[in-house]
């Protein structure tokens with residue numbers, strides 16, 4: 001925060017403005033101002049962001065930008081790109097943007113250029129991916145690799161899993177599988193579909209200590225070596241990590257390791273070697289197009305004025321909804337089945353980054369911080385939880401993500417229907433339906449006066465429910481990279497407005513520590529009565545079932 005007084009003044013201006021203004025009637029706002037869409041939307045090439053269905057006006061945006069200035073959002077952004085250690089608790093730079101920059105870009109940490117190292121790994125990934133994809137790299141028995149299993153969790157799973165799912169039309173490499181959960185069912189169900197001689201495992205872990213990943217990697221190694229012998233690991237296991245010594249201890253040779261750096265946060269790591277499974281699936285050229293898309297968003301975020309800056313505006317509106325309007329969650333609804341893992345990906349990106357109650361200086365946050373993020377693809381979500389979005393007592397801003405074109409030209413009718421649904425939902429949330437309209441409709445359906453009057457209140461939609469729509473031409477690797485880059489920087493902007501460090505994740509530690517302590521208790525029962533009454537009895541219940 002640059003200046004507490006300026007911040008207080010900026011927040012007070014927004015709160016006062018919000019309170020003094022009558023609830024905005026969105027139908028009317030559009031009727032009065034035919035140019036509302038032009039004022040509250042912007043494009044970056046084929047990507048369009050429409051936030052005109054949110055209850056903001058020019059003064060709101062102006063005041064929000066003033067707040068961003070008081071919080072020093074632009075200076076923070078510049079510090080991030082400059083490689084300054086903005087992740088203060090871990091004393092680390094935050095430079096995932098360097099991973100998608102061209103080789104001649106200027107990125108350094110502590111005065112040391114990082115670009116050469118990045119492109120060295122990228123080139124090694126490319127060579128390896130080409131060897132596997134062409135069949136030149138063979139398994140222990142001389143057969144080509146048909147299946148890849150990425151073993152990782154959190155950022156070492158969600159990014160590549162989401163991206164490979166999104167880019168199915170570009171798959172021309174081996175099939176990709178993802179095992180993340182320590183639940184043995186995840187590994188067992190995956191291995192049941194595979195043959196060791198044609199399977200390659202990628203152990204993806206930034207730290208190479210994550211218990212789930214290490215447990216799964218050992219199980220996979222046993223499965224492989226039981227069938228093909230110990231020496232098979234060399235041809236069937238590669239690792240992606242920043243902890244090269246730990247990878248060596250696991251028994252993966254140096255030439256099979258793709259490194260990255262501590263200035264890449266786990267949830268920002270799909271652009272690094274953590275994306276190896278993506279590259280194997282869609283090929284190096286498409287992977288680079290994915291990087292280029294994110295880079296285009298980086299350049300835009302870096303250079304566009306706030307009023308024309310997509311991540312800035314998305315972040316400001318998000319903050320407005322969360323802090324001033326008090327909305328506790330937001331739904332992200334991709335009208336794109338292949339983005340079905342996007343909500344889960346964004347949950348980690350957003351909630352692990354901004355789910356914090358302490359500011360960068362260690363003091364309590366002065367406002368609410370990150371919202372709950374959730375979602376499902378449309379149209380499926382419509383038949384599940386949209387009831388609450390339209391008529392529930394909570395207001396939940398919705399983010400619709402659409403592609404103007406689909407990848408199935410023969411199924412254009414499906415795509416039209418999909419898009420019509422997405423647009424209609426946004427329209428319905430905004431317009432709502434008045435009591436008189438509900439009554440009229442009931443009469444038109446042939447109801448008696450009494451029945452119509454009884455049913456009309458149930459068929460009223462309050463409307464004025466905010467939504468944001470993002471539309472791109474087609475979900476290409478470039479477009480996907482750009483979209484994810486947009487969300488990353490939006491999270492950055494909101495985190496900067498909250499005054500928190502978006503790049504650490506201490507909140508996941510306590511549970512890990514307790515799990516480590518509980519494991520022997522669960523196994524032996526020893527010390528069970530030293531736990532709290534609930535935990536002790538739950539342990540006993542499980543042990544009783546195991547012993548029965």
Ligand SMILES: O=P(O)(O)OC[C@H]1O[C@H](O)[C@H](O)[C@@H](O)[C@@H]1O
Pocket residue numbers: 153154155156204205206207208209210213266267352505508
């Ligand atoms: O890549 P790893 O070191 O195995 O970490 C995997 C994940 O585990 C942790 O619990 C963190 O909360 C995540 O940010 C991280 O992505």
